[in-house]
Amino acid sequence: MNAAATQQPADILRGHPRLGDQPPRASGLSASWTFAWRAILKLKHVPEELADVIGIPILFTLMFNYLFGGALAGSTGRYLQFLLPGTLALAVTLVTIYSGVTLNTDLSSGAFDRFRSMPIWRPAPIVGGLIGDTGRYLLASALVIGLGLLMGFSPRAGVGGVLAAVGLLLAFAFGMGWMWTAIALVMRSPRAIMSIGLTVLFPLTFASNVFVEPTTMPGGLHTFVDINPISHLVTAERGLMAGTATTGQVVWVLVAGAALTAVFAPLTMRLYRNKE
Amino acid sequence: MTSNPVPAIETMGLTRSFGQSRAVDAVNLTVPNQIVYGLLGPNGAGKTTVIRMLATLLRPHAGTARVFGYDVVRDADAVRRHVSLTGQFASLDCDLTCVENLVLLSRLLGYSRRDARSRAGELLEAYGLADAGRRQVMNLSGGMRRRLDIAASLILRPDLLFLDEPTTGLDPRGRQQTWEIIRAIVADGTTIVLTTQYLEEADQLADRIAVIDRGRVIAEGTSADLKGSLGAGTLHVRVLDSKQRAEAQALLSPLLGADVRPAADPAVLSARVAGTGAREMGRRATRALAELAAADVGVSEFALGQPTLDEVFLTLTGQPFASEIAEAKETR
Numbered sequence: 001m002n003a004a005a006t007q008q009p010a011d012i013l014r015g016h017p018r019l020g021d022q023p024p025r026a027s028g029l030s031a032s033w034t035f036a037w038r039a040i041l042k043l044k045h046v047p048e049e050l051a052d053v054i055g056i057p058i059l060f061t062l063m064f065n066y067l068f069g070g071a072l073a074g075s076t077g078r079y080l081q082f083l084l085p086g087t088l089a090l091a092v093t094l095v096t097i098y099s100g101v102t103l104n105t106d107l108s109s110g111a112f113d114r115f116r117s118m119p120i121w122r123p124a125p126i127v128g129g130l131i132g133d134t135g136r137y138l139l140a141s142a143l144v145i146g147l148g149l150l151m152g153f154s155p156r157a158g159v160g161g162v163l164a165a166v167g168l169l170l171a172f173a174f175g176m177g178w179m180w181t182a183i184a185l186v187m188r189s190p191r192a193i194m195s196i197g198l199t200v201l202f203p204l205t206f207a208s209n210v211f212v213e214p215t216t217m218p219g220g221l222h223t224f225v226d227i228n229p230i231s232h233l234v235t236a237e238r239g240l241m242a243g244t245a246t247t248g249q250v251v252w253v254l255v256a257g258a259a260l261t262a263v264f265a266p267l268t269m270r271l272y273r274n275k276e
Numbered sequence: 277m278t279s280n281p282v283p284a285i286e287t288m289g290l291t292r293s294f295g296q297s298r299a300v301d302a303v304n305l306t307v308p309n310q311i312v313y314g315l316l317g318p319n320g321a322g323k324t325t326v327i328r329m330l331a332t333l334l335r336p337h338a339g340t341a342r343v344f345g346y347d348v349v350r351d352a353d354a355v356r357r358h359v360s361l362t363g364q365f366a367s368l369d370c371d372l373t374c375v376e377n378l379v380l381l382s383r384l385l386g387y388s389r390r391d392a393r394s395r396a397g398e399l400l401e402a403y404g405l406a407d408a409g410r411r412q413v414m415n416l417s418g419g420m421r422r423r424l425d426i427a428a429s430l431i432l433r434p435d436l437l438f439l440d441e442p443t444t445g446l447d448p449r450g451r452q453q454t455w456e457i458i459r460a461i462v463a464d465g466t467t468i469v470l471t472t473q474y475l476e477e478a479d480q481l482a483d484r485i486a487v488i489d490r491g492r493v494i495a496e497g498t499s500a501d502l503k504g505s506l507g508a509g510t511l512h513v514r515v516l517d518s519k520q521r522a523e524a525q526a527l528l529s530p531l532l533g534a535d536v537r538p539a540a541d542p543a544v545l546s547a548r549v550a551g552t553g554a555r556e557m558g559r560r561a562t563r564a565l566a567e568l569a570a571a572d573v574g575v576s577e578f579a580l581g582q583p584t585l586d587e588v589f590l591t592l593t594g595q596p597f598a599s600e601i602a603e604a605k606e607t608r
Contacts (some may be wrong), residue, residue: 009482019358019432025386032381038369038376045371114367117331119356120384251512276334 019119028121032128039102039132042164043139053098054140057091058147064211065114065151084148085237086210087128089169091203096196098172100180101190107275123269130177135149137173141166157243165240172253173234175260182264184270185271209234229256282345284309284436285330286468292325299325301491302475307469307484312462314469316481316522323471323492324364327438330401330469331361343436350461360429364471366421367428370414374405374424379415382431390470399427404456419450426457437461443477455481475586477556487592494592502588510581511536511547516574520542524573543576548587 026034044051061083069079103126106112115125145153145162155162180197187193207224214225224229236253239245285307291551292300300322307313307605315323326333330341332352338349344503346354369376378396379389387395400406413421418450424440427436442458443451462468472478478485479499487495487502495502515521521538525545528536536547561580568575 016433019434021358026384031384034380035490037383038380041376042369042371050366074285074599109369110363110365110367111369113331113333113363113380114361115354115384116333117361118384119353124384237593 011034011134014258021177022209025119026121028124031120031124032131035128036126036132037128037132039129040135042102043132043135050095050098050136050139053094054091054111054143055142056094057087057140060090061087061144061147062149065202066173079154080148080151082238083211084144084153085165085241086208086234087238088144088148088165089160089230089234090205090210091144092137092173093176093233094171094197094201095136095140096133096176097180097194097201098136099130099177100184100187100193100197102179103129103183104187104193107184123272126181126268126272129180131175131194133206134170134174137170138166155241161241161243165237168236168250169233169254172257172260173259175264178261178264178268182268185268185275204228204230232256283307285313285341285343285469287326287330287339287341290326290329290336290341291338292329292334292336298491300329300336303493305486305493305496308468310462310465310468311483312458312468312470312481313425314478314485315469315488316473316475316478316482316485317471317488318473321488322486324440324558325491326441327361327469327471330391331438332356333357333361335354338545340499341478358435359438360434362425362429362434362436362440362442364444366425367412368413368421368425371412373412374416375409377424378428381428385432387431397429399425399430403427404453417585418445418446419453422446422450423457426454426461430461433464434466436467436469439468441471441473443472443474451477475589476512487589489589489593497589510587512539512577512579512581513545513547513568513575514543514577515542515545516543516576520573521545523571524568524575527567527571528564531567532560 069076073079208228208230212221232252236249283306287305290303359584375396379392382392382395443454454500486493525536535548539546
């Protein structure tokens with residue numbers, strides 16, 4: 001021990017409040033905020049863990065636009081206006097998988113053992129984690145939109161439209177996040193969640209209107225694309241950025257986000273409560 | 277502090293299985309207040325499972341456990357208000373810095389942002405980590421991580437602190453520092469339950485010890501109780517030249533009236549001198565020493581004393597203490 005230290009291990013507890021006495025523990029809300037802060041700190045310390053899921057949408061934006069843009073829409077510039085809201089939705093949808101990956105990693109960590117033995121609101125680590133994940137969604141959105149602007153994307157609804165589109169996307173992503181936390185509680189490894197996530201989300205995002213309108217697709221696929229929630233999300237995103245969104249389009253996405261939360265939040269809580 | 281009539285821990289028939297195997301099998305423990313209680317046993321004996329049940333992380337499959345009178349299942353939240361856990365592997369977020377970890381935990385315990393920062397500073401200073409505050413936990417040495425982990429359990433004063441293998445993997449200096457910290461914490465009135473696979477650690481630190489093997493408590497008491505339960509003294513002889521050990525063994529057996537066995541160390545013999553009083557034992561030992569000198573067997577160590585916990589373990593289980601064997605093999 002450092003001889004110059006004014007405090008010694010023996011002094012640190014003397015006269016200090018006891019764990020059992022401390023009256024106002026953090027409220028559920030405040031504990032959740034603290035965990036959200038933790039998620040943001042982790043983003044700061046280990047940003048590289050997002051590389052693959054953010055890399056994919058950036059790569060797709062570049063590839064699809066310059067490879068197929070001319071053929072699909074007459075010019076790459078015109079195609080970008082159609083494509084970018086789609087790859088934005090794709091980016092954030094893929095990033096939601098990380099809510100599951102992080103939770104699964106956390107569950108087997110010593111840190112979580114400590115959290116779970118502390119006198120705090122039980123679901124706080126999960127709720128806070130999901131709030132903190134918003135930081136990831138914003139980062140992914142900023143990267144894709146920034147790239148789009150550099151490439152010549154010019155949203156007709158202006159800054160307000162883009163912000164509204166990002167806001168709606170966050171609401172939907174929050175619901176998706178609960179789905180991944182529920183999955184994280186039943187899967188064995190973070191890697192398994194990642195591969196399930198990509199296996200589910202790749203077909204779902206490709207069989208949607210992210211890259212092309214479904215008009216020329218065969219009947220069955222056309223029907224699927226029409227009911228695919230990702231298509232509804234992308235339609236609303238495009239509408240908000242172009243200033244043509246209908247209330248119905250926006251409400252559909254909000255309801256979908258709320259429905260995902262209503263189903264998977266209680267399920268997550270239940271699984272978490274029984275988790276050992 | 278007044279003595280609390282309710283024991284810190286009381287378990288009855290505590291049982292927990294994983295699949296087919298019973299990790300913890302009908303364990304009855306009573307841990308009085310304000311002592312260091314050691315759970316001693318080899319790897320896989322069930323020590324960690326006991327701790328995890330007491331810290332409300334695992335549910336018992338049978339039996340009950342109470343912490344300060346609160347049931348670990350029904351009153352789990354009340355239990356959590358009295359205990360702190362320092363797990364076997366760092367119970368910290370390894371991506372965050374030391375300060376961030378302590379601030380995070382302080383905030384969860386209700387500290388304001390400012391108070392959390394100052395408490396974090398106090399703890400880091402007291403635990404010799406003041407210069408490491410901005411380092412990520414993953415970049416700390418084993419000893420520093422351990423100290424931070426213990427500090428993180430002491431943001432508020434817990435009534436009961438669980439330390440799961442607090443010195444495993446530490447160098448001798450780190451171990452010594454951790455022992456000092458443990459003694460300081462218990463002197464302040466906190467009850468400590470620690471698990472260890474080191475007999476010496478249990479001997480040095482624990483006021484009472486439960487020896488655990490394959491999920492069962494096979495002995496319980498103070499270190500002296502456990503050693504005394506053998507009802508015998510032990511003689512250790514180290515010869516100067518290991519080649520002479522067999523000769524020494526042949527000389528000593530009839531003199532001591534006991535079975536003299538070669539120990540794992542090639543120069544050491546040990547014998548349990550049973551059924552004789554201390555005076556008689558001393559007389560025999562003195563004669564044995566003279567006999568060895570007469571036969572020109574050089575002796576570098578000659579000790580007569582209580583049995584070691586290792587011998588207690590050997591007697592209780594019929595096999596030597598597993599981790600010590602593993603270590604002896606590793607060092608060879």
